[in-house]
Structure formats: C-alpha cells, structure tokens
Amino acid sequence: MRNIPPEFSDGAQSVLRACQILRAFRREGEVLVLSDLVHRTGLPKTTVFRLLQSLVTGGLAERAGRGEYRSLVRFAHMQQIRLGFAAQTDSDFSRAVSDGLTHAAAAHGGVQMITVNNRYSAREAVRNVELLIRERVELVMEFQTHQRVAPVVASRLLEADIPVIAIEIPHPGATYFGANNYQAGQIAGRAMGRWAREHWNGKADQILLLELPIAGPLLALRTTGFLDGLRDELSTADSIPSVRLDGKGTLEQVLGTVRKYLHKVKPRRTLVGCVNDVCAIAAVRAFEEIGRGDYCAAAGQNGTLGARQELRRAGTRLVGSVAYFPEKYGAELVKLALGILQGKPMPQAVFVKHQWLTPANVDLLYPLDGG
Secondary structure: OOOOOOOOOHHHHHHHHHHHHHHOOOEOOOEEEHHHHHHHHOOOHHHHHHHHHHHHHOOOEEEEEOOEEEEOOOOOOOEOEEEEEEEOOOOHHHHHHHHHHHHHHHHHOOEEEEEEEOOOOHHHHHHHHHHHHHOOOOEEEEOOOOHHHHHHHHHHHHHOOOOEEEEOOOOOOOEEEEOOHHHHHHHHHHHHHHHHHHHHOOOOOEEEEEEOHHHOHHHHHHHHHHHHHHHHHOOOHHHOOEEEEEOOOOHHHHHHHHHHHHOOOOOOOEEEEEOOHHHHHHHHHHHHHOOOHHHEEEEEEEOOHHHHHHHOOOOOOEEEEEEOOHHHHHHHHHHHHHHHHOOOOOOOEEEOOOEEEOOOOHHHHOOOOOO
C-alpha cells in the first residue's frame, strides 16, 4: 500500500488509512478477517481494528460474521466473482438448490452466477463443462449424477485451474458438499423398522430397494445404511428376502419399473427403501394402482416438495423422507466457494443436516409450502 506523507494531519492520516482498508477488499462482496486486512494494508493490527469499527459505525463496512468484515463501498478496481453452477436436472431437489444459490448470490452482491442444466445427461454434463470454461468462471459447483463421467468433468475443470465443488455426487479432486449418505440411510431404516413393529407387528414379507447404480458407491451407502438401520430396530430383518431395482429416471420411468415388477409377484407386505423421493412416490403409486396400497410402506430421501405434498395426503403409505433441506444449500455453497477462492483452509467434505420428515411434523418443518 502507498505510504501516507508525514505532513498530513492525524485526522487526514486516519481518513487515508481507512481508505487503505476499504481498498484492501479486492472483490465486490469479499469477506476478510482482521489478519487479512493487516497483511494487505501493512498497518498495525490495533489501527486496523480501530478503523474497522469506525467504518462499520459509519456504514461503509459491515460485519459478515464473527471476526469477518465486508466493505460496502465499491471501487472501480473491484470485480464480481463469477461462479458456475451445473444443475442436475429440473427435479424438485435441483430446483431448490438452484433457487437457493440465486438468492444467496443476490444477497451477497459481489457474486455473479452462471447456470447451466445437465439435464440428467452424462453427455450434457461434459458439454456444460466446456461452456463454463469459456465463460471464464472462477469456480464450478457441479451437480451431476453419472459417476462414469465424474473424472472427465473434474479433470477438465482442474486442467483449466478452476476449483470444483461436487454436490451430492463425489468428483475426483473436488470438495464434496451434500448428504452423509450412510447416516441418511440409517435414519430411514430405523424409522422404517419402528413403523413395521407398530403397524405390522414386525412381520414384513419383503424388502424392496430402489437404487441408483449410475451414481456409484457413495450414493449406494443410502441403501447400506437403510438395511443396517432396519436391523437395529427389527430383529427379523435379516430373514426378510430383498429385491433390488434400478430407480433411474423420472417419476413415470420409475413407476413403470415398479409396475412391471409388481405384476410378476404375489401380494406381500413390502418395506420399500428408496434412494430418493421420486422412487418412494413411484413405489407408493404403483402399489395403489393395483389395489395393494396397504401392502406397501415406503421411505424416501431428500425431503423434496413432492414428498412433502405426499406426506400431507390422507392415507399415504409414504412413511417418511429424510430431509436434506436443499433450499438452504445456496448460502452454504456460496460461503464455501468464496472461502476456497480466498485461499482459506476449507474442509474437503461438508455434510448437510438430516432430519426424518413425517406426516406428523411436515407442517412444523415446512409451514410455508402452501403459502
């Protein structure tokens, strides 16, 4: 920073030093801690701290968190941070993440979001990587399901020196943000075991698992956790035969998969563990269509709007869904992205909060769904 001539009065020197502090913020909306500002200005720590308090009081800076500050003054040298977001598809969950990111970027003020849609397609995900590179984004938040192209997507971005945050599905070299899949599966399995004891005296005839093999082994931990959780609560779980089906696709596609299976088997009381809410809703619908609704008890994952609406339906056989609160992802993702870009020490994996969502508590956790 430029030295202040000694002939300036103490008052003028304080003003110029305050300007030094404000100009130390290099990007619009950048958040810095006291030590960052001391390093960038070369001013004594006590001076920086004292002037920061004056700038906050005067409305030229604000506290962005504990010990964190953000300038409210925009200089010509400041630039917006360009973040890329590759959305998974047009599902409820993906839309909630997208909306949250849009709101978080707008609230931050110094972030510009460049959004593309992977449309649940491996080919589209690879194309979108090249598009985001051409857009000169500084970091990409990648939400795509296909494990087989994850190395391609990640390596291309890392070659371009663009850090990656992988949402829900791990990508090599990327920071992971999303579910603790095994824990989420356990929550659903334990709840299902309790339900089976209370409603069927613990005597289920079959376990139906709707999985998503294309997403790889990490997402498969939801199934592993579900079975382990079920064993924790249901002593007979190991003796119950299980069937695994591919839950890939839209609601109609999964519905077709479950319909086809049900037409081949005799009616039996079935505990359905699902990789996501689409599969859970499809299973409930398929059982109801052939008059076997009472033979089904399904557990979902994600707590999406569609699942919440189903939980409010009288007589639903959706026992519950593990909520991930994707509408809250945006603020956390922006915070993580900015920390990475600022070179701050950040965790390699950030796990989101999980909570079991049921017909009894859905309106308490999501009171504004209907408003």
